[in-house]
Amino acid sequence: MLYAARNLRKTYGERTVLDIDELHIQAGNIYGLLGPNGSGKSTLLSLLAFLDTPSSGNLWYRGNLVRSHPNELLALRREVILVDQHPILFSTSVFKNVEFGLKVRGIPARQRKRIVEESLDLVGMRAFIHERSHHLSGGETQRLAIARALACSPRVLLFDEPTASVDVENQIAIENIIHEVHQEKNMSIILCTHDMLQVSRLAQETIFLFDGRRSASTHENIFSAQVYEQDGMPLAKLTDQIAVPLASSVQGKIKLAIAPQSIKLFPVTAQAGKPQRITGTVMQLTREGRHIRALVDMGVPLSVRIPLREFTSLSICVGDRVLVDCPAHGVSILSRDG
Numbered sequence: 050m051l052y053a054a055r056n057l058r059k060t061y062g063e064r065t066v067l068d069i070d071e072l073h074i075q076a077g078n079i080y081g082l083l084g085p086n087g088s089g090k091s092t093l094l095s096l097l098a099f100l101d102t103p104s105s106g107n108l109w110y111r112g113n114l115v116r117s118h119p120n121e122l123l124a125l126r127r128e129v130i131l132v133d134q135h136p137i138l139f140s141t142s143v144f145k146n147v148e149f150g151l152k153v154r155g156i157p158a159r160q161r162k163r164i165v166e167e168s169l170d171l172v173g174m175r176a177f178i179h180e181r182s183h184h185l186s187g188g189e190t191q192r193l194a195i196a197r198a199l200a201c202s203p204r205v206l207l208f209d210e211p212t213a214s215v216d217v218e219n220q221i222a223i224e225n226i227i228h229e230v231h232q233e234k235n236m237s238i239i240l241c242t243h244d245m246l247q248v249s250r251l252a253q254e255t256i257f258l259f260d261g262r263r264s265a266s267t268h269e270n271i272f273s274a275q276v277y278e279q280d281g282m283p284l285a286k287l288t289d290q291i292a293v294p295l296a297s298s299v300q301g302k303i304k305l306a307i308a309p310q311s312i313k314l315f316p317v318t319a320q321a322g323k324p325q326r327i328t329g330t331v332m333q334l335t336r337e338g339r340h341i342r343a344l345v346d347m348g349v350p351l352s353v354r355i356p357l358r359e360f361t362s363l364s365i366c367v368g369d370r371v372l373v374d375c376p377a378h379g380v381s382i383l384s385r386d387g
């Protein structure tokens with residue numbers, strides 16, 4: 050077991066922002082860490098990277114209880130490296146940025162040069178070795194940060210939204226790097242992201258956080274909504290134009306999740322029939338095993354999971370207008386006072 054945690058809490062003043070009863074993370078896997086904004090993902094990553102200590106509860110790393118003694122934490126930080134979404138680089142050369150961690154570890158100069166070159170090769174950045182790091186683009190900066198982490202041969206790599214601020218080309222490059230590092234070096238990886246598709250492409254396991262707590266199921270399509278009644282039926286208003294039906298009657302503001310597999314799409318020529326059907330545009334279609342994941346823009350983005358056979362008979366393409374049906378049984382209320 051790589052990590053285990055019990056009753057792990059982080060509080061700021063009166064506010065508990067992370068409250069994890071139980072967590073087990075196996076070595077050698079890629080874990081996707083998902084959750085809406087403010088759900089505690091970065092807080093959990095900081096604890097797992099030993100950059101912060103919990104307010105209460107226990108964390109074990111490779112079977113040993115983690116204590117908040119500075120020297121012990123320092124030793125653990127050599128095994129676990131967090132690649133931040135906005136890496137802080139020294140305003141020197143790419144070479145010196147990657148070399149720094151090796152110098153700190155007392156690696157001799159000739160060996161350092163070889164390791165820096167190999168690490169830059171791994172991320173396709175060897176040609177930038179003498180560039181000033183502050184001249185790099187967002188994607189190159191992220192790849193340099195990965196090379197800097199890899200140079201130190203960590204046992205565990207943690208990524209905080211590695212592709213959030215990069216273009217598609219760099220996103221593909223970074224996903225390939227993560228995949229190769231995992232395959233070739235058998236490194237354990239925890240990847241915090243908002244991108245469900247990225248998780249399905251890269252991760253074997255998923256951890257989902259909601260309001261600082263672990264959630265048993267992976268909620269997607271999370272919205273804040275105002276509940277109202279129409280003809281005695283409870284509806285949740287997502288935007289001025291969009292409302293979805295609820296299975297139970299509640300009042301006020303709520304936070305809800307719409308299960309992607311419950312949503313039905315129809316060609317826009319089909320009769321709308323029910324008033325809750327909404328129109329949207331298909332923005333992206335991706336194969337996920339025996340399913341197709343469709344990203345539909347209906348004013349707000351909606352992720353839809355369609356069995357392959359059903360999708361084939363639908364014959365919809367990217368750019369098509371579709372009718373969207375979100376049945377009440379697929380809408381779960383996550384919290385009141387949304």
Ligand SMILES: Nc1ncnc2c1ncn2[C@@H]1O[C@H](COP(=O)(O)OP(=O)(O)OP(=O)(O)O)[C@@H](O)[C@H]1O
Nearest residue numbers: 061066084085086087088089090091092093243258
């Ligand atoms: N140093 C801090 N002091 C006070 N509150 C904090 C501090 N750091 C984080 N928080 C709060 O803890 C909660 C969880 O934050 P965290 O950054 O872990 O969420 P997240 O899931 O990573 O969000 P995002 O997806 O937006 O990055 C937030 O409400 C945040 O405001």
